Amino acid sequence: MTTKPATAPSTAASTAQQDWAAIRSRFPVLERKTYLNSCAYGALATDVITALQNYINDRLAKGTDWNYWVARNDGARLAVAAFLGAHTDEVAVTSSASAGINSIASALSFDQPRNKVVISEFEFPTNAQIWYAQELRGARVVRVPEENGYIPIENFEAAIDEETLIVAVTQVCFRNGARLDIPAIVEVARSKGALVLVDGYQGLGTFNFDVRKAGPDFVVGGMVKYLLGTAGIGFLYVRKALIESLVPTVTGWFAQADIFAMDTTRYDPSPTARRFEMGTPPVVNCYAAEAGLKVLAEVGLPAIEERIAELTAAIIEEAKSAGYSLAVPEDPARHGALITLRTHDENALVSCLEGKNIVTSCRFGNLRVSPHFYNDHGDVETLFRALRQKRHLLV
Numbered sequence: 598m599t600t601k602p603a604t605a606p607s608t609a610a611s612t613a614q615q616d617w618a619a620i621r622s623r624f625p626v627l628e629r630k631t632y633l634n635s636c637a638y639g640a641l642a643t644d645v646i647t648a649l650q651n652y653i654n655d656r657l658a659k660g661t662d663w664n665y666w667v668a669r670n671d672g673a674r675l676a677v678a679a680f681l682g683a684h685t686d687e688v689a690v691t692s693s694a695s696a697g698i699n700s701i702a703s704a705l706s707f708d709q710p711r712n713k714v715v716i717s718e719f720e721f722p723t724n725a726q727i728w729y730a731q732e733l734r735g736a737r738v739v740r741v742p743e744e745n746g747y748i749p750i751e752n753f754e755a756a757i758d759e760e761t762l763i764v765a766v767t768q769v770c771f772r773n774g775a776r777l778d779i780p781a782i783v784e785v786a787r788s789k790g791a792l793v794l795v796d797g798y799q800g801l802g803t804f805n806f807d808v809r810k811a812g813p814d815f816v817v818g819g820m821v822k823y824l825l826g827t828a829g830i831g832f833l834y835v836r837k838a839l840i841e842s843l844v845p846t847v848t849g850w851f852a853q854a855d856i857f858a859m860d861t862t863r864y865d866p867s868p869t870a871r872r873f874e875m876g877t878p879p880v881v882n883c884y885a886a887e888a889g890l891k892v893l894a895e896v897g898l899p900a901i902e903e904r905i906a907e908l909t910a911a912i913i914e915e916a917k918s919a920g921y922s923l924a925v926p927e928d929p930a931r932h933g934a935l936i937t938l939r940t941h942d943e944n945a946l947v948s949c950l951e952g953k954n955i956v957t958s959c960r961f962g963n964l965r966v967s968p969h970f971y972n973d974h975g976d977v978e979t980l981f982r983a984l985r986q987k988r989h990l991l992v
């Protein structure tokens with residue numbers, strides 16, 4: 598097991614200095630499609646394709662090598678830790694965001710009076726459903742309401758109190774793209790003695806986010822979207838000071854202090870965040886995750902954030918000048934990479950765009966347009982040219 602402190606990702610070059618055309622050429626799907634759906638899947642980089650091929654090559658070359666598999670799992674852990682600004686001991690490599698949330702939930706006791714779980718109306722289903730499942734164990738779930746497509750901090754202040762055990766919230770809403778003020782939510786929760794879990798799946802990889810500065814106790818995410826990896830792998834960050842006080846009751850052999858002790862007489866959880874893992878790791882996905890995070894580190898989060906801000910501003914501007922109705926807040930501090938437009942028929946619009954080789958997605962009546970750093974202004978123009986022809990489908 599690795600115990601190395603993670604180093605910060607390289608902050609390569611600013612947007613102006615980047616060779617965006619060269620970066621774009623590393624994503625082959627962009628030669629065939631106008632790809633604006635990173636909120637669902639990130640585009641596959643040649644680096645990630647090579648990493649997946651390496652998995653096959655290693656299997657063929659080595660036959661069996663469990664220690665090498667553990668090393669690949671630790672490679673993904675190290676890459677996640679560097680990306681988050683965390684220590685490797687604070688990161689569990691999981692098979693999904695859900696697995697991380699479940700592991701934390703299993704380690705909590707919902708004893709009265711502190712048995713309240715505060716979630717929001719912006720949650721992805723999994724982060725609501727898992728906490729509702731804890732009502733079977735004594736939890737009380739409270740949902741913070743949205744107001745006109747956003748959730749102001751006052752709504753969290755009204756919900757979080759001395760009975761709150763944990764506040765479990767999304768960073769960016771998967772439905773409309775609204776971005777919550779996580780540091781402000783952490784401050785309110787701390788003042789009431791509550792823990793904070795952030796579901797960073799729709800935000801991480803699109804703007805700078807340092808776990809230590811933002812201050813949550815737990816962060817979950819996954820690799821298939823803006824982190825450029827693949828499905829079937831996620832991660833859980835747990836603030837170091839909390840790790841040994843949390844004993845998950847959902848567990849497995851990869852969560853033990855010594856994975857290969859093979860002890861069938863007791864439960865001996867790892868002293869690190871590996872205690873929140875379970876069985877055989879998603880090894881093939883670890884290869885992809887490490888490669889995807891390496892591309893992000895190479896380009897650098899500051900340049901990625903700037904690039905996405907330019908593209909999302911262009912999308913909002915185009916939408917406004919065409920008179921379309923935005924479902925996402927316009928304020929750049931209140932949205933992420935996901936920009937949403939209200940539609941009369943979301944599925945019809947997505948399939949019309951698909952017919953023109955433009956990849957988008959939809960949820961709850963909204964067209965979801967989600968650029969990443971590999972997109973360019975030409976992609977935005979292509980999208981709006983197509984949308985003008987389907988004006989009747991947009992609100």
Ligand SMILES: Cc1ncc(COP(=O)(O)O)c(C=O)c1O
Pocket residue numbers: 692693694695696721723767769771796797798799818819831
């Ligand atoms: C905000 C958010 N959380 C979680 C998930 C998925 O979680 P899991 O890895 O458990 O499937 C998604 C996926 O689409 C998401 O958008």
